[in-house]
Amino acid sequence: SETVSNSEQASVPVTAGQPYYIRVYGYEGATNDDYSMTLSVPSPPTPVPEIDVRGNSISIADGDASPSTVDGTDFGGQGVSTGSVVRSFTIANTGTGPLDLTGSPEVQVGRPHAGDFTVTVQPASSVAAGGSTTFTVEFDPSAAGVRTATLSIANDDSDENPYNFTIQGTGTEAPQGDVLEYGVAAVGGSHVTVNLANTYASPVVVATVQ
Numbered sequence: 001s002e003t004v005s006n007s008e009q010a011s012v013p014v015t016a017g018q019p020y021y022i023r024v025y026g027y028e029g030a031t032n033d034d035y036s037m038t039l040s041v042p043s044p045p046t047p048v049p050e051i052d053v054r055g056n057s058i059s060i061a062d063g064d065a066s067p068s069t070v071d072g073t074d075f076g077g078q079g080v081s082t083g084s085v086v087r088s089f090t091i092a093n094t095g096t097g098p099l100d101l102t103g104s105p106e107v108q109v110g111r112p113h114a115g116d117f118t119v120t121v122q123p124a125s126s127v128a129a130g131g132s133t134t135f136t137v138e139f140d141p142s143a144a145g146v147r148t149a150t151l152s153i154a155n156d157d158s159d160e161n162p163y164n165f166t167i168q169g170t171g172t173e174a175p176q177g178d179v180l181e182y183g184v185a186a187v188g189g190s191h192v193t194v195n196l197a198n199t200y201a202s203p204v205v206v207a208t209v210q
Contacts, residue, residue, distance in 0.1 A: 047097030047129065051157040053165065054090045064165040067148075075139040075169035084140040085169060086120070091135070091153065093127040101125050103154035103162070107135050110150040116141050117149045117167060141171030 014020060053060045055072035067073040072087045093099035101107075107119045121136035141147050146168055153163040 045096070048095050049093055049097050049099035049127075049129070049155070049157050050095030051099055051153070051155050051160050051163055052092045052094050053153065053163055054092060055087065057090075060089075060165050062160045062163050062165065067166055067168040073165060073167045075167065077170045077172045078139060078141055080141050080144055080171045080173050084138050086136060086138050088134055088136050090132050091123050091127060092132040093129055095157075096129050098129060099127040100156045101127070101153060102156060103152070106153065107137075108152045108154075109137075110152055112149070113142075113147040114149050116147045116169070116171075119151075137167065139167075139169040141169060144171045144173045146170050 051062075053062075056070065058071040060071050060073060064073070069076060072089065075085045075087060078085045091099075091101070101123060105119065106122050106125055109117050109119060116139060118138045118140070119135055120138045121134070123133040123135040127133050137151070139147070147170070148166060148168045150164055150166050155161050155163060157163070
């Protein structure tokens with residue numbers, strides 16, 4: 001309870017959803033028997049979304065330009081034209097209101113090597129407060145060396161739109177086939193032992209031994 005006099009103000013803490021009763025009364029001998037009351041109830045906060053993109057359950061900062069194997073933004077090495085590497089990422093909404101992904105498609109791949117990365121599974125276009133959705137990116141290098149691209153996610157988060165970060169992978173090439181000749185041994189005679197060492201990132205296949 002609060003006691004006020006004249007035109008003073010009183011603040012009383014309240015709990016949403018609970019009924020409250022207010023009584024206004026004077027005391028014996030009071031010279032002013034006119035009472036008025038104004039109630040001011042603050043509006044509840046407006047629900048707002050908050051986007052957070054994660055790889056390997058680790059948050060990837062908006063604007064991150066340093067790909068890492070820790071959060072999956074560095075796809076590692078992959079042979080050119082010999083397969084691909086797939087990574088999954090999570091879009092979490094840690095805010096109090098629904099998060100809308102407003103791009104079409106929701107996750108877009110940008111230069112410089114956009115053609116080497118493909119979003120094979122797009123996320124849901126809306127994420128409830130406290131919810132999440134996932135998307136999948138495939139790395140299939142078209143050339144050797146470090147291949148880099150950017151991912152961009154347009155959304156209605158007031159201070160992280162669009163949500164961008166850099167991804168990369170390394171294309172590797174297998175060596176060209178070489179013919180190794182170590183002379184000829186007579187039938188039933190001595191033999192030649194050859195030790196092969198592979199210094200490349202891709203497997204080496206010995207096609208023929210004659």
